[in-house]
Amino acid sequence: MAASEVYYMNARSESPQTGLVAKMLTVFEAAGLEQLIKPGDLVAIKIHCGEWNNTAYLRPVYPRALADRIKELGGRPFVCDTTTLTYQPYASRATELDLKMTAERNGFSSAVLGCPFICADGFIGTGDYRVDIPTGYLLKEAYIAQAIAAADVLICLTHFKGHPMGVIGGAIKNLGIGCQSKRGKHNVHLGGHPKYSVANAAIWHPENFKGKASMEDWKILEDCCPYDLFKVDDTTIHWDRPKCTSCLGCIGVMAPRGLFEFPEENFAATDAAIADGALGAVTAVGKEKCGFINLAIDISPRCDCVGFADMPIVPNLGVFASKDPVAIDMACLDKVRESHGMPGSIADDFDLLDPGTRKFETVSATVHGLSEEAQINTGTLNGLGNREYTLIETEPQEMKRHVFALDQRPTGERFRAKFLKFTPFPYERHEGQGFLREQEIDTEFVKSWHGNGSNGGVADAPDATEGAKSGD
Amino acid sequence: MAEVTKGLENLQEAITACQQASTVVATASTAEAAQARSVLAGVLTALNEVSDKFFLKTMMSVPPTKACKTEATAVAGLVADQKWASLPAAVEKLEKATKALVTKAKMDGTTIT
Numbered sequence: 001m002a003a004s005e006v007y008y009m010n011a012r013s014e015s016p017q018t019g020l021v022a023k024m025l026t027v028f029e030a031a032g033l034e035q036l037i038k039p040g041d042l043v044a045i046k047i048h049c050g051e052w053n054n055t056a057y058l059r060p061v062y063p064r065a066l067a068d069r070i071k072e073l074g075g076r077p078f079v080c081d082t083t084t085l086t087y088q089p090y091a092s093r094a095t096e097l098d099l100k101m102t103a104e105r106n107g108f109s110s111a112v113l114g115c116p117f118i119c120a121d122g123f124i125g126t127g128d129y130r131v132d133i134p135t136g137y138l139l140k141e142a143y144i145a146q147a148i149a150a151a152d153v154l155i156c157l158t159h160f161k162g163h164p165m166g167v168i169g170g171a172i173k174n175l176g177i178g179c180q181s182k183r184g185k186h187n188v189h190l191g192g193h194p195k196y197s198v199a200n201a202a203i204w205h206p207e208n209f210k211g212k213a214s215m216e217d218w219k220i221l222e223d224c225c226p227y228d229l230f231k232v233d234d235t236t237i238h239w240d241r242p243k244c245t246s247c248l249g250c251i252g253v254m255a256p257r258g259l260f261e262f263p264e265e266n267f268a269a270t271d272a273a274i275a276d277g278a279l280g281a282v283t284a285v286g287k288e289k290c291g292f293i294n295l296a297i298d299i300s301p302r303c304d305c306v307g308f309a310d311m312p313i314v315p316n317l318g319v320f321a322s323k324d325p326v327a328i329d330m331a332c333l334d335k336v337r338e339s340h341g342m343p344g345s346i347a348d349d350f351d352l353l354d355p356g357t358r359k360f361e362t363v364s365a366t367v368h369g370l371s372e373e374a375q376i377n378t379g380t381l382n383g384l385g386n387r388e389y390t391l392i393e394t395e396p397q398e399m400k401r402h403v404f405a406l407d408q409r410p411t412g413e414r415f416r417a418k419f420l421k422f423t424p425f426p427y428e429r430h431e432g433q434g435f436l437r438e439q440e441i442d443t444e445f446v447k448s449w450h451g452n453g454s455n456g457g458v459a460d461a462p463d464a465t466e467g468a469k470s471g472d
Numbered sequence: 473m474a475e476v477t478k479g480l481e482n483l484q485e486a487i488t489a490c491q492q493a494s495t496v497v498a499t500a501s502t503a504e505a506a507q508a509r510s511v512l513a514g515v516l517t518a519l520n521e522v523s524d525k526f527f528l529k530t531m532m533s534v535p536p537t538k539a540c541k542t543e544a545t546a547v548a549g550l551v552a553d554q555k556w557a558s559l560p561a562a563v564e565k566l567e568k569a570t571k572a573l574v575t576k577a578k579m580d581g582t583t584i585t
Contacts, residue, residue: 088583252579252583258525365531366531
């Protein structure tokens, strides 16, 4: 199989045409993703809207700019995300209402995006479309969010980062979890599976529950389960194990209290299932109608699905586009490996600052033994894509394409009449100087004055102008 | 890739270093050693209590246990070299690292999925 093409621009910016929004649009065009869209096409832009109080998710300006471009091409874009399983007791996106309220708080609303923001799988998450995936490595069917399955074109606009279960969160995961309905997520997380489900992979230790009297917050043991499968009485805890759906809401409650031995097999198998779910999403839309953009920026160790964001583990790396979700994730992963780790981040805690290290499976994975390539390898084996890629460095477009788009006349032409009518500068005051100010100050003094305190030791560092002279 | 030392292994090394230091300070007659005795006993109790927590099986446990190992090793080294003047500051760092580990081991609000 020939290597897949991945179009790439780095994260440096020094002009409108090299800003990250401009680069996103540039690789979108270079990778041929514009050509997927025909006039009248419904175009789903799949994003991750971020959990409540997460701050690393992609800024809304990226899907906005993409939606504007799609409209220029004649398409009808909508931005979407899906309801989640109740991965923890305080989930913020498990129903359409919560998802949309969280998304709006994070900046994703129709007004901001210039197109509708849709919960793609309905109020509870049962609005879906079933597809067979006979080449799946583990899964043989998938349940894809209905609005995504109904789209003519799917553009996955993905924030590339780490993930505690998937190890990496890239295009494959945006498809394999993000495009699944809630029912589909139960499938990918292997609810009911005879070997890998939480019910069958976890070892249950009810004997470690010593009674309500010894556990002040015992109520959470019942309340972490949306299916009401845990019952606590004065001295014992009961789990209706056969009905467990692997929603994972209980794991963070039970495992730290010694009631579960952690279902590590569930995690490893889910990483493979994610790539099968991704194949299901691509199958539902049509492989030739899917495009992928990864922004490898703000690369936090944990996903946008947690209610916080740790500092990035590597510097911003750039913008990628491809028609192959496997290749694009492999290219991003390689860039992360090639990069220095970020001092002060969790990569520093793990002594992973040197280039050439496999960072995510150490700093992002919850448990030992997970691989940052499991999704990629499974996605190659099941036919989703190709881990072999050619990275194509893409040149910036002309500046004019990326300046203020609503009125491209130069400022004199646009504002002259208004500024003369409502003159902001008070020419009539202070003999034409306009404002009351000192005639002259000692600028050198404020550059070097240290005040009376001892803060600002950096002032003793070598003169920055030396670096400017040498270019270092 | 260098093998990352697991949290439990870090913790065991920290406990061993603390035990070595405790043995020496138990018989030392300096004021610093006397002061360190009770702190080290508390640290050892805390480290042993977290050793069977689920947190120690996660990757998240590696940095805080590594910090405990580093500080405990430093304390053990000072005690072995009888550098008593430097001991209080080192013991304080160990106590701080241990408290951080105990807090993180509760996994409050941690999303592991």
